[in-house]
Amino acid sequence: MPVMILFAASLTVIGAVMVITRRIAVHAVLWLVVTFLALACVFTLLGAPFAAALEVIIYAGAIMVLFIFVIMMIGPAQPESDREKEWLRPRAWLGPAILATLLCGELLFGLRATPHTGTPAPITPRDVGLSLFGPCVMMVELASFLLLAGLVTAFHIGRHRPETP
Amino acid sequence: MTQPPLLTIILTPLLILALATLLTWVERRLLGLWQDRYGPNRVGPGGLFQAVADGIKLLFKQDWIPPFADKAVFILAPAIGMMTVMLSFAVIPVTARQSIADHLNVGLLFVLAMMSLGVYAVVLAGWASNSKYALLGGMRAAAQMISYEVFMGLSLLGVVMITGSFSLHDIVTAQSGLWFIIPQCAGFVVFLLAGIAETHRLPFDLPEGENELGAGFHTEYSGMKFGMFFLAEYAGIILVSALVTTLYLGGWQGPLLPPVLWFALKTGALVAFFILLRAALPRPRYDQLMALGWKVLLPVSLLNIAATGTVLMLHAPG
Amino acid sequence: MSGTLRTLFLTFLHAFRRRETVQYPEEKPYLPPRYRGRIILSRDPDGEERCVSCNLCAVACPVDCISLQKAETEGRWYPEYFRINFSRCIFCGFCEEACPTYAIQLTPDFEMSEYSRPNLVYEKEDLLISGTGKYPDYNFYRVAGVPVPGKERGESEHERPPVDLHSLLP
Numbered sequence: 081m082p083v084m085i086l087f088a089a090s091l092t093v094i095g096a097v098m099v100i101t102r103r104i105a106v107h108a109v110l111w112l113v114v115t116f117l118a119l120a121c122v123f124t125l126l127g128a129p130f131a132a133a134l135e136v137i138i139y140a141g142a143i144m145v146l147f148i149f150v151i152m153m154i155g156p157a158q159p160e161s162d163r164e165k166e167w168l169r170p171r172a173w174l175g176p177a178i179l180a181t182l183l184c185g186e187l188l189f190g191l192r193a194t195p196h197t198g199t200p201a202p203i204t205p206r207d208v209g210l211s212l213f214g215p216c217v218m219m220v221e222l223a224s225f226l227l228l229a230g231l232v233t234a235f236h237i238g239r240h241r242p243e244t245p
Numbered sequence: 246m247t248q249p250p251l252l253t254i255i256l257t258p259l260l261i262l263a264l265a266t267l268l269t270w271v272e273r274r275l276l277g278l279w280q281d282r283y284g285p286n287r288v289g290p291g292g293l294f295q296a297v298a299d300g301i302k303l304l305f306k307q308d309w310i311p312p313f314a315d316k317a318v319f320i321l322a323p324a325i326g327m328m329t330v331m332l333s334f335a336v337i338p339v340t341a342r343q344s345i346a347d348h349l350n351v352g353l354l355f356v357l358a359m360m361s362l363g364v365y366a367v368v369l370a371g372w373a374s375n376s377k378y379a380l381l382g383g384m385r386a387a388a389q390m391i392s393y394e395v396f397m398g399l400s401l402l403g404v405v406m407i408t409g410s411f412s413l414h415d416i417v418t419a420q421s422g423l424w425f426i427i428p429q430c431a432g433f434v435v436f437l438l439a440g441i442a443e444t445h446r447l448p449f450d451l452p453e454g455e456n457e458l459g460a461g462f463h464t465e466y467s468g469m470k471f472g473m474f475f476l477a478e479y480a481g482i483i484l485v486s487a488l489v490t491t492l493y494l495g496g497w498q499g500p501l502l503p504p505v506l507w508f509a510l511k512t513g514a515l516v517a518f519f520i521l522l523r524a525a526l527p528r529p530r531y532d533q534l535m536a537l538g539w540k541v542l543l544p545v546s547l548l549n550i551a552a553t554g555t556v557l558m559l560h561a562p563g
Numbered sequence: 564m565s566g567t568l569r570t571l572f573l574t575f576l577h578a579f580r581r582r583e584t585v586q587y588p589e590e591k592p593y594l595p596p597r598y599r600g601r602i603i604l605s606r607d608p609d610g611e612e613r614c615v616s617c618n619l620c621a622v623a624c625p626v627d628c629i630s631l632q633k634a635e636t637e638g639r640w641y642p643e644y645f646r647i648n649f650s651r652c653i654f655c656g657f658c659e660e661a662c663p664t665y666a667i668q669l670t671p672d673f674e675m676s677e678y679s680r681p682n683l684v685y686e687k688e689d690l691l692i693s694g695t696g697k698y699p700d701y702n703f704y705r706v707a708g709v710p711v712p713g714k715e716r717g718e719s720e721h722e723r724p725p726v727d728l729h730s731l732l733p
Contacts, residue, residue: 106318106372113365133354137398141361142391145368149387152372152380204350205411279577282584525574526567 085125091118105151109144116140127202254345258331265479270296272479272520279524306468311374314465318373323466323473326366330480333359337487338414340497340504352413353405356488357398360443364390366477367445367452367462374465382461385531386452389442392538397439399546403432403553404492417496424495431549433493435542440485442534444478447523451531486515596697598671599654602647604687605668605696612691613666613703616642620658620667628652638711639704645687650680664703668696 095115102108116139123132212220270285270292277284286292310316335345336352349355364387371383405411407428408419416425426433442449453461463474490496490511497504529537585592594600607613616633617640628651634643658667677683695701710716717724 104315106315106369110318110321110369129349129351130354133351133358136358137354137361137394141358141364142394145361145364145387145391148365148368148372149384152368152384152387205354206409277582279574281577281580281582283582283586521571521575525570 085122088118088121088125091115092122106148109147109151112147113140113144116144130203130205130208253343257334257345261331261334261480261483262476264483265476266296266300268479268482268516269299269475271516272523275517275520276524279521300472303469303472308468308470311376311465313375315373315375318369319465320470322366322370322373323470323477325369326363326477327473327480329359329363329366330477330484333484334480334487336413337484337491338417338496339508341414341417343505344414348412348414351411353401353411353416353492356413356484357394357401360397361390361394363443363477363481364394366474370466370474371452371462374462376465378459379462379464382452382454382458382464385454386445386462389445389449389451389534392535393439393442393542396435396538396542396546397443399543399550400432400435400439401492402546403429403549406550406553406557413491413496417491417498420495421498424493426493429493429549429553431545432553433489435546435549436492437489438537438542440489441519441522442538444481444485446478446482446519448526448528449534450528451534454528482516482519483512486512486519489515594671594673596671597669598673599656599669600671600673601649601669601675602652602654602658602685602690603668603670603692603696604645604666604690605692605694605698607702607704608695608700609702610693612641613664614642614645615640615664615666615703616645617663619661619663623657623661625655625657626651626653629658638709642687645690647685647690648683649675649685650683665696665698665701666703670696 092115095111095118098111099108099115102111116135120132120135120140123129123135273295274284274286274292284292285295288294288298310319333356336349336355338344346352367386367390368383371379371381371386374380404416404425407425408416410416410419419425438449445452451461453463455461458464463471466474487508490508494511494515497508499507499510502510605613614631616631618631618633621627621629621631628648629646630648631645632643633640635641654669656669659669662668675683704711704714705720706722708716708719708722
């Protein structure tokens, strides 16, 4: 089982690297989808099939399609990618990259330090629902407030207004 | 839960492919029947081998990729379409014993996930073709299928609430007394409409829209790549029919006849209904399609969830 | 909504209607005698060619698919060659209307498919039939005022003798 998880995890990393190196936006989004699918595999193997299914349905299936939709609608032209190349000077990314590497090392060190507890029991949809409406109910309500605000805004922007002087 | 024999795993996709191929002929014969004509009846007994002839024709056509297309994505798109539909069949319980993974505890979510990935086939085909009609078809498909996925998921929740499980096997067993089409008739209608939109079949085939968009997302496709889209669409019809059978019509359950036959009978009737829709109904305008989704189906499915929840709470023990 | 359901039901009921298709090769449809199909050249009751190569059919043809060359024997005109390119012909029937001698006629036959295009060019031998076609008793030279060997002017059917210009008698 650890071999499978490591395989899926390495796919995730490869996909993520491909996302930030692709020139064509749609290709980058496709690699991002691959990343999400690999991540879903990791979730399943770790015993959280519900989270995996939601990952695929919501992130890979809906949000990424919207990304592609927007890319299709705007259609970034060649000058855009040239300008993006301008931005990718080492001066711009070297600092954040070093900091991120340090953080990553710290994370690895921390994971090594924590005691290994073995594979947890699979999390069923029932567990997720109980925790959502039990301990996490505050979070759910806050998130729904946020979504409601977004909904109202979208409705306001998309409304047909009569021509007024 | 027992591991299914390897043979089942190999045979299922082949069977689905054969059925989808056969369905192209069945559809044309049925359309003929409902339009007072015959349809293909020359090749083989009753025209049965017409599908084979079409397949041979598609296979021997030049496999042409337009020079202006994005080659990798252009090839990838039909494969995605075929793959997602095929994978979805893994969790469909044909009978209590004949299935690949019907006990998967997130089975229904798996089907939804595969269907939501199926959008990519159409959208990427539209984008990779690099032609305006294909692009318009792809954009229509993206908006239509994302919208209808929402109602599809919401309409299913009624069934899931009654059963208390996402496993398709449990859902069928829960219908031993009463088929869910009776208590969940609103959910049934919404799911059926969303299923038609999700397989972009007539009357909701706006991504294809042959009279305004050429052939929509597969304008630039020919040969067996077009054949893949074609087969994926027909396999999608079978999939949605099988899903409706499983979720609302009691799956394999029925008196007298063996379970396999019941399942085939119900699925077949739904497939015929799909074809009847094509024979009878004109295509709506795009804004009408979206308005139907967001202004009718969404409130209906939300009300259905609320009503189901209320009834379940009142009847809950304790 | 009710309209949609009604449409579905009515379409379903069509399953029990008679099918309108004619199963063509086994079951041939009735074609009336004046159907505009394959073009033929007919002969008069005496067995002579009716065509006098007047070129009216070639002129009337909107797609220029008729080509012919005049020749003459014993005062009679006849086509040296007569060629119809059926890969161009649109079967409009204008040639038949233009023909003064009922020579060119359209027949109720349309099964003339070929695998190669040159085979669709019909020569005079292919066009000429041994019968009279749709007008069994018509003979152009018997009714026309032209003199031919064996028949002087004024000897045709329904024709009076020619007027003697040098006589003043009524």
